[in-house]
Amino acid sequence: MRDDQLADSPIPYARQSITDPDIEAVVRILRSDWLTQGPAVKRFEKVVAEYCGARYAVAVNSGTSALHISCLAAGLGPGDSLWTSPNTFVASANCALYCGARVDFVDIDPRTLNLSLPALEEKLTKAKTTGNLPKVVIPVHFAGQSCDMAGISDLAVRFGFAVIEDACHAMGGRYRGFPIGNCTYSEMTIFSFHPVKIITTGEGGMVLTNREDLYRKLVRLRSHGITRDPSLMEGESDGQWYYQQTGIGFNYRMTDIQAALGESQLSRIDNFVQRRHILAERYGKSLKILPVSPPWQHPDCYSSYHLYVVRLIPGRIGKTRKRVFEELRAAGIQVHVHYIPVHTQPYYRKLGFRPGDFPEAERYYQEALTLPMYYALTDEEQDRVIASLEGTLR
Numbered sequence: 001m002r003d004d005q006l007a008d009s010p011i012p013y014a015r016q017s018i019t020d021p022d023i024e025a026v027v028r029i030l031r032s033d034w035l036t037q038g039p040a041v042k043r044f045e046k047v048v049a050e051y052c053g054a055r056y057a058v059a060v061n062s063g064t065s066a067l068h069i070s071c072l073a074a075g076l077g078p079g080d081s082l083w084t085s086p087n088t089f090v091a092s093a094n095c096a097l098y099c100g101a102r103v104d105f106v107d108i109d110p111r112t113l114n115l116s117l118p119a120l121e122e123k124l125t126k127a128k129t130t131g132n133l134p135k136v137v138i139p140v141h142f143a144g145q146s147c148d149m150a151g152i153s154d155l156a157v158r159f160g161f162a163v164i165e166d167a168c169h170a171m172g173g174r175y176r177g178f179p180i181g182n183c184t185y186s187e188m189t190i191f192s193f194h195p196v197k198i199i200t201t202g203e204g205g206m207v208l209t210n211r212e213d214l215y216r217k218l219v220r221l222r223s224h225g226i227t228r229d230p231s232l233m234e235g236e237s238d239g240q241w242y243y244q245q246t247g248i249g250f251n252y253r254m255t256d257i258q259a260a261l262g263e264s265q266l267s268r269i270d271n272f273v274q275r276r277h278i279l280a281e282r283y284g285k286s287l288k289i290l291p292v293s294p295p296w297q298h299p300d301c302y303s304s305y306h307l308y309v310v311r312l313i314p315g316r317i318g319k320t321r322k323r324v325f326e327e328l329r330a331a332g333i334q335v336h337v338h339y340i341p342v343h344t345q346p347y348y349r350k351l352g353f354r355p356g357d358f359p360e361a362e363r364y365y366q367e368a369l370t371l372p373m374y375y376a377l378t379d380e381e382q383d384r385v386i387a388s389l390e391g392t393l394r
């Protein structure tokens with residue numbers, strides 16, 4: 001046991017796993033000519049695209065930036081609207097507001113905790129009669145389990161919207177046997193490489209797509225709207241130094257330092273996810289006797305198990321969720337809650353949303369508890385989590 005893993009040190013809900021080869025990969029870049037805009041970013045993009053089975057990948061400095069430029073590439077702007085799940089991190093909705101578009105939500109399926117397909121279809125059918133169809137829908141693969149992408153893509157064809165998968169939780173997961181990120185059922189898929197996610201670059205993100213036109217837009221949006229490719233310029237190039245700004249973009253670039261870490265991490269992604277499955281199975285067995293529901297798994301999905309969320313069964317526990325949370329935290333188990341429904345945030349209430357708008361997401365939020373889940377969580381640590389949970393719920 002390492003010094004930082006003493007028996008009673010706190011157990012976080014998530015954390016990165018960094019090895020000596022990860023550190024060496026970063027140091028190699030620090031000693032090289034390119035700290036940014038060099039070959040490591042291109043290499044990382046190539047290996048992620050290959051891993052996922054997508055044609056193109058664009059690395060950026062966060063998952064949030066990936067959401068922003070993918071919305072812009074999809075043409076989202078003022079007068080348009082974007083729909084997503086209320087059971088997500090605020091970034092999945094904020095990206096609409098960055099583009100000057102409206103945002104709305106679709107309630108969740110109480111089993112998968114993902115956006116509900118029947119609720120989406122019903123809302124689309126109504127929106128069609130009032131001329132309020134969304135331009136973009138962002139399904140979020142909550143906890144690492146894919147949404148019903150075949151169903152969503154059928155609706156996208158029928159109602160004419162673009163699909164951007166928020167797969168920040170789901171890298172390394174599969175849907176109907178194929179890697180999440182292959183964009184078979186979407187225009188674009190985005191990942192985050194924040195340290196709590198499946199692989200990390202510190203901060204970082206990526207957009208994947210199979211469409212060359214979107215790829216070209218994404219590359220330009222990432223870097224100021226600038227191109228150095230003479231074939232994309234208006235008129236003649238002045239010479240080899242020349243670049244043109246043909247639109248407005250940002251500096252959302254990932255550094256080569258981050259990309260090298262990401263590439264090194266990617267080589268272990270399948271091990272990361274396999275370990276998470278073993279931990280999920282161990283939780284599932286031990287929690288059977290407790291008044292909690294384990295996460296339900298759809299047979300089409302191989303989750304990446306970014307999060308392991310249980311629901312406390314109402315009426316079978318003599319304590320509030322708040323009390324259970326506080327007792328576990330006091331015992332050094334850093335449980336968490338994912339997510340506060342986005343539409344109930346004060347900023348979103350100012351936009352007109354109200355508690356009660358999306359009752360399944362709100363009911364789920366009252367009962368949710370995220371247990372520690374990460375590659376380096378040992379069996380002994382997990383047993384401590386389970387024992388503490390048993391002690392609290394008895």
Ligand SMILES: *Cc1c(COP(=O)(O)O)cnc(C)c1O
Nearest residue numbers: 062063064089091168192193194
């Ligand atoms: C983490 C996360 C994001 C944002 O990613 P960052 O890299 O932190 O910007 C967006 N959506 C979901 C679902 C996330 O979990």
